[in-house]
């Protein structure tokens with residue numbers, strides 16, 4: 001594909017090309033990530049001020065912003081330093097004062113010559129019962145009244161950029177924006193009553209009232225949609241590229257699956273059966289599978305993964321499952337091996353700890369196909385690991401994986417189907433943003449027999465009472481996790497270190513009762529500590545968030561989280577998901593340090609109210625905004641400038657459907673609408689996507 005379309009060049013030029021913007025101001029704009037006229041287009045006002053002119057301030061309920069015409073009266077220069085300069089003015093019905101602090105006398109005199117008419121606009125306040133405007137926003141000769149828009153947009157600013165400057169600069173940028181052919185499906189556009197792109201820009205930058213600033217405003221919706229559409233085009237292109245690439249048809253036979261299912265002491269849930277069927281259909285097809293399995297903690301994703309891996313084996317090939325941590329890989333291995341053996345399938349473990357002869361033997365067995373299912377850490381994807389016939393790669397708990405990382409994994413040149421599993425329930429709009437390139441299966445049903453977890457909030461001041469309760473619970477044979485935020489006493493010195501807590505709990509509860517596991521421990525020690533806890537030798541496991549994902553010890557029924565206010569809601573939900581896995585009534589104690597902020601308290605209360613991961617994630621989104629919920633940087637979730645994923649949630653879904661359909665009908669983007677969509681991709685700086693078109 002050729003370069004950026006010529007019509008867009010001015011928008012991608014230097015900011016200095018705009019009237020009134022010199023190098024210094026351009027540098028200040030750059031601090032706001034505004035580097036070219038294009039960036040100004042998409043910096044929209046977040047609020048507005050009503051500056052319609054009124055007769056008088058007389059009936060205004062202060063404080064309120066008003067615009068009135070006045071006759072300038074007497075000047076009262078300050079009697080002493082530090083006192084304000086006051087000017088009495090009179091509107092049609094009453095008189096009031098304009099007040100200036102630290103103003104030069106001659107400046108005020110020139111601004112407000114006694115006896116003349118002026119238009120003033122600013123916030124009226126009462127001071128000792130007298131109405132006044134301190135530092136009016138505008139003071140203009142009456143014939144320049146047109147300079148104040150009746151409804152003045154208020155933009156986000158940074159030090160050195162004033163509203164006035166922003167107003168001028170955005171207007172200049174909008175004037176520079178070309179007329180573009182539309183990339184939106186005409187039927188959709190008509191149905192939603194959306195304006196053309198250029199008209200939308202003009203309207204969004206010139207709101208006429210607060211209705212025009214709402215997320216429901218058609219101009220704003222349209223611009224938000226453009227942003228989401230560009231993102232979904234990128235994902236759809238990634239998806240199409242992957243699907244176009246050859247895959248393997250792995251139809252399976254169901255033979256091994258049936259054997260394993262028969263050996264289980266329970267029946268699959270309806271959701272598990274459905275997910276297995278969706279995966280089987282993908283695997284049987286000749287295209288490459290790129291599917292996400294989304295399910296809350298404890299929804300039984302592992303069994304679904306095993307069924308998929310067995311389908312690969314049934315088809316005469318191999319499967320691999322990668323877990324994010326050593327602990328988890330080991331646990332999967334230990335849980336799955338007996339089932340695999342039962343079906344006569346060879347399942348092995350490979351982690352970074354395999355060295356020397358043993359590793360070589362495993363690699364040999366993999367290359368010859370003697371190992372049919374491999375479980376491990378990222379070590380399974382190292383260069384020297386060769387499979388005989390890899391048909392399926394399962395990636396567990398990869399909510400830390402972004403779109404671009406998945407693109408990389410997909411481009412490893414292998415034809416294997418890919419199944420990604422995540423336990424982070426995220427709101428649908430975010431899920432579409434993050435995983436829009438994938439097909440999704442959801443486990444929305446938990447296996448029966450789970451007990452609800454009772455959640456309580458406890459101040460750290462009551463730690464002694466917590467430890468007493470713990471001692472009683474341990475005597476009853478119950479097991480407990482105790483989670484600490486940091487491993488070592490560090491820069492955040494008030495945070496309790498796991499090692500410190502470990503020592504203290506040991507002193508109180510007994511040497512043999514308490515174990516410790518954290519990320520910095522030598523691997524063998526970590527395993528040993530985990531194994532002792534799983535076996536029930538230790539009753540209390542002091543840990544950092546290494547136990548966050550996947551760990552399954554059904555006998556553990558108490559979860560204590562220290563400094564819970566330091567964690568994200570999703571993380572707390574994951575941690576809590578470690579208990580409530582057995583028959584025993586389970587408890588989660590969220591310990592917080594006072595003073596707890598209002599929002600901090602609200603966050604913890606949400607956890608007390610519900611165990612529904614999706615509800616928790618929706619609340620989290622409402623409270624924190626999209627980027628924070630998943631962590632933009634790690635997740636690969638783009639930063640949307642205009643789109644509001646919470647309040648414009650429906651748009652993402654529309655954009656995905658639209659983008660996929662457009663690419664389906666016009667894979668090379670050659671039709672007029674396809675061409676327009678290319679311009680959109682350039683406009684939205686979707687470089688990755690543009691490269692994918694040129695490949696196609």
Ligand code: ADP
Pocket residue numbers: 266267268269272295296297298299300301302303423447448550552
């Ligand atoms: P997650 O989705 O969090 O990875 P797991 O796969 O670890 O969940 O399953 C959690 C627990 O539920 C495991 O002990 C597993 O054996 C059990 N389990 C899975 N499916 C079922 C089912 N259909 N009925 C009963 N228990 C199940």
Ligand code: MG
Pocket residue numbers: 301302550
């Ligand atoms: Mg799991």
